[in-house]
Amino acid sequence: MADQNCLISNEWICGEYVRTRGQELTDATLQHVGITLASVAIGLVIAFPLALLARRRQSVAGPVLGLTTILYTVPSLAMFSLLLPVFGVSQAVVVTGLVLYSLTILVRNIMAGLASVPEDAREAARGMGYGPLRLLFGVELPLALPALMAGLRITTVSTVSLTTVGAIIGYGGLGNLIYEGMHSFFKAQVLTASVLCVALAVVADVVLLGVQRVLTPWARKRRKA
Amino acid sequence: MGVIGEAWTWLATGSHWSGADGVWNRLGQHLFLTFVCLAISCAVALPVAVLLGHIGKGGAIAVNISNAGRAVPTFAVLVLLLLSPLGSHGQWPTIIALVLFAVPPLLTNAYVGVSEADREVVEAARGMGMTGGQLIRRVELPLAFPLIMTGVRTAAVQVVATATLAALPGGGGLGRIITAGFRLTDTPQVVAGAVLVAALALLVEGAFVVLGLVLDPMRRKMGRRSAAFRRPPADQAPKAPALTS
Numbered sequence: 091m092a093d094q095n096c097l098i099s100n101e102w103i104c105g106e107y108v109r110t111r112g113q114e115l116t117d118a119t120l121q122h123v124g125i126t127l128a129s130v131a132i133g134l135v136i137a138f139p140l141a142l143l144a145r146r147r148q149s150v151a152g153p154v155l156g157l158t159t160i161l162y163t164v165p166s167l168a169m170f171s172l173l174l175p176v177f178g179v180s181q182a183v184v185v186t187g188l189v190l191y192s193l194t195i196l197v198r199n200i201m202a203g204l205a206s207v208p209e210d211a212r213e214a215a216r217g218m219g220y221g222p223l224r225l226l227f228g229v230e231l232p233l234a235l236p237a238l239m240a241g242l243r244i245t246t247v248s249t250v251s252l253t254t255v256g257a258i259i260g261y262g263g264l265g266n267l268i269y270e271g272m273h274s275f276f277k278a279q280v281l282t283a284s285v286l287c288v289a290l291a292v293v294a295d296v297v298l299l300g301v302q303r304v305l306t307p308w309a310r311k312r313r314k315a
Numbered sequence: 316m317g318v319i320g321e322a323w324t325w326l327a328t329g330s331h332w333s334g335a336d337g338v339w340n341r342l343g344q345h346l347f348l349t350f351v352c353l354a355i356s357c358a359v360a361l362p363v364a365v366l367l368g369h370i371g372k373g374g375a376i377a378v379n380i381s382n383a384g385r386a387v388p389t390f391a392v393l394v395l396l397l398l399s400p401l402g403s404h405g406q407w408p409t410i411i412a413l414v415l416f417a418v419p420p421l422l423t424n425a426y427v428g429v430s431e432a433d434r435e436v437v438e439a440a441r442g443m444g445m446t447g448g449q450l451i452r453r454v455e456l457p458l459a460f461p462l463i464m465t466g467v468r469t470a471a472v473q474v475v476a477t478a479t480l481a482a483l484p485g486g487g488g489l490g491r492i493i494t495a496g497f498r499l500t501d502t503p504q505v506v507a508g509a510v511l512v513a514a515l516a517l518l519v520e521g522a523f524v525v526l527g528l529v530l531d532p533m534r535r536k537m538g539r540r541s542a543a544f545r546r547p548p549a550d551q552a553p554k555a556p557a558l559t560s
Contacts, residue, residue, distance in 0.1 A: 167483075168513045268391055292386060
């Protein structure tokens with residue numbers, strides 16, 4: 091009975107809320123994860139060739155870095171609003187906005203990672219007969235992984251947090267629950283969704299850190315030695 | 316193209332600029348909030364960061380606060396503060412949220428700038444008999460200036476962005492034009508508001524870039540003569556990515 095009361099007395103922490111709205115919470119979390127995954131994946135797919143192009147040509151690097159910095163400065167509410175007439179009210183508005191934000195950090199970090207590859211390693215690979223493609227994927231990319239993964243972690247964590255703003259058009263994952271809870275002054279809903287959102291960011295960060303450690307076994311060995 | 320034209324018409328309509336819901340009033344609120352909160356954040360964060368950087372301690376905290384700030388959704392904090400007992404105190408929930416999100420970039424950049432000021436120069440200054448206070452004022456602060464300004468610029472853009480979001484729980488500022496547009500399902504107004512907000516954010520960013528160059532104590536003293544002795548440009552310094560919201 092005490093649990094029932096926490097819904098009526100509108101308390102911040104309410105077990106009954108989590109029990110009765112489990113489905114709603116799961117749906118919102120799944121939408122949140124879906125939007126984040128789509129945004130970061132598309133961002134990575136676009137950022138990688140952009141970084142390669144910018145590395146090869148100085149004339150591309152300037153505009154790419156400048157444009158992504160400008161995009162990063164646009165506040166999220168304005169970004170989603172500006173994309174609204176392009177896509178209408180749909181998930182594409184939120185995903186596109188988040189992709190544009192992700193490019194800033196991803197392009198920079200991929201470029202920094204590639205620039206940090208020692209020239210010796212490149213020379214050695216070329217001497218062993220590596221072609222440009224094998225050089226890129228066999229030598230440069232693995233060596234650039236720490237910087238790339240650092241960028242990916244920053245991007246993922248901020249994407250999780252920015253997804254909430256998508257609530258303005260109804261595609262904000264857990265942000266939708268926060269938005270609803272704001273209008274109905276439903277404290278338990280706002281707090282639960284907020285905590286889940288932060289937890290999601292932390293879990294994503296830890297998972298990516300694990301992926302990085304698996305992908306760069308040599309760094310682990312060096313640390314141990 | 317239709318919406319863009321209509322958004323332009325919205326902006327060109329004089330009546331949308333005047334009155335309590337007009338652009339001028341909302342812009343005034345936005346700038347006031349930005350200025351007040353940036354001033355409070357600098358007053359809180361910069362002395363702490365400079366002092367920590369000077370003694371070279373607390374680096375982990377300075378960096379972790381920045382990372383934590385990224386993981387916490389601005390929107391969630393705004394709504395949580397609104398529903399808290401503070402919510403009935405007018406602007407205070409907004410001001411507190413704005414300050415909370417402006418502090419991390421200020422803290423991290425100023426800390427890194429001061430703690431990583433050229434050690435040889437710092438040692439030389441110490442050898443010349445400078446006291447701790449003199450060291451901070453005459454050596455570390457001038458050397459750290461570009462990074463401190465990067466932090467201030469990032470924080471300013473962050474405050475502008477957060478102040479926009481504050482319109483969702485009913486705070487003042489340009490964001491209200493967007494949220495009102497959504498309520499009226501008036502897409503041209505939503506776009507017009509978004510253009511105004513984006514323009515303001517870019518102007519603030521640009522203004523602080525210029526301010527940083529003009530005020531830079533090293534640049535003023537050295538002028539163009541000794542370009543070779545200048546520090547590496549701020550771009551090459553480890554740039555803590557801005558936290559947009």
